[in-house]
Amino acid sequence: MSKPTVAVLFGGRSSEHGVSCVTAGGVLGAIDRDRFDVVAVGITREGRWVPVSSDPADWRIVDAGMPEVEAGAQTVLPPAQAGERTWSVLGKDGTVTAFADIDVVFPVLHGPYGEDGTVQGALELVDVRYVGSGVLASAAGMDKQFMKTAFRSAGLPVTPDVTLLRGDSVADSSAQVEELGLPLFVKPARAGSSMGISKVTDLATLEAAVADAVKHDPKVLxxxxxxxxxxxxxxxxxxxxxxxxxxxxxxxxxxxxxYDFEAKYLDEEAVNLVSTAQLAPDVADRVREVAIAAFRAVGAEGLARVDVFVADDGAITVNEINTMPGFTPTSMYPRMWAAAGLPYEDLVATLLETALARPVGLR
Incomplete structure (x- = not known):
C-alpha cells in the first residue's frame, strides 16, 4: 500500500511567521519518511502559498535570525472542490501542473491567518483532513476575550481583565483598570509567542504598553x-x-x-522546565483535570497546551489554551510528552494518525 502524503503548512501573515517556520523545521525533521511521504508548503507574509524545501535544516534559527518563506516562481493551489486529493502548482507562465496528492495537512501556523480558524476553514471547504482543532475551537483559542468567555461558561477560573476594542482608549476604561490593581499584563488579544506582551508596574507606562500591543492586534487585553x-x-x-x-x-x-519572546526562542539559558515532582500529587491531578476541561470547553481537537497559575494555597487559575503550541523538539509541549515516555517522533506520528482517522465534515 502507498504511504499517506503529509503536507506541512507553515509561515503565514502573522507576526509569528518566523516562529511558525522554526516549528515546521522541527516537525519536518520528526516525520518518519518510511511511514509518510512529505511535502512542504509555505505561506509568505503576503499570503501566497508556495512550494518550499522539506529539509528541516532550511528552517532553523541562525545567529538569532528567524527563517522566512520567500515567494518563488510557483504558487500552490489546493483542490478546487471537496473530495479531490490533488494539489497543483501554478507557474509564472500560467501553466498548472500536479504538485502532490495530499492525504493530511499538518498546519503549524501560529497567530492570525492560520491558527485562528481561517486556514482550518479553507481546508474544511474541500474536505482535507488536518492536524489540530477545527474552525470554532481555533478561533476561540486564538481570541483571549472569547476564550475566557468559554472558560467562564465551563466554570473555570480565569484572570480578571479589561478588554479594549479597536478605537477604545485607556482613559475610557481607567476606572475598571484601576480596580484590577498593579501589576498588570497587557496583551494583544489574538497573538501568541509572547508577542507584544508587557508587564506594567506603573500606570504611567500603561499607554505605551497598549500602544505596543496594538502593533500586533487592535484588540487588547x-x-x-x-x-x-x-x-x-x-x-x-x-x-x-x-x-x-x-x-x-x-x-x-x-x-x-x-516568559517573553526572547526567553522562549532566543535565549537557551533563560528557561527551565521543572519536574512536576515539585507539585503535590493532588494539585498535579487537579491541574490535569482543569487542562482537559479547558480543552473541552473550546471544543479543541488533536492537541493543545493549557497554561495555568497555581497559588500557594493550591488555587488554580487558567491563563490560556494554545491550540497550536510551539512544536520544535525543545518546545514545552513535546518536552512534556517526552518526559511522559512519548518521544517527539512518536508524538508527531500519533497526531498524523489521529487526523487521518478523523472524519471530514461536521463532527
Missing part, C-alpha cells in the same frame, strides 16, 4: 497579574480519547522578568 507558579500541561487527543501529560513548571532566569 489588560489583565490583573496573578501570583502563582506558571504551570503548563500538554493535552493530546488520540483515537482512544483525550489525555493530559504531567504538568511542567516554567521558570525564567537571566534578565527575563517573565
Amino acid at each position: 489588560i489583565e490583573k497579574a496573578v501570583v502563582g507558579r506558571e504551570i503548563e500541561t500538554a493535552v493530546l487527543e488520540t483515537i482512544d480519547g483525550v489525555r493530559a501529560s504531567l504538568p511542567g513548571e516554567i521558570v525564567t532566569g537571566g534578565d527575563h522578568d517573565f
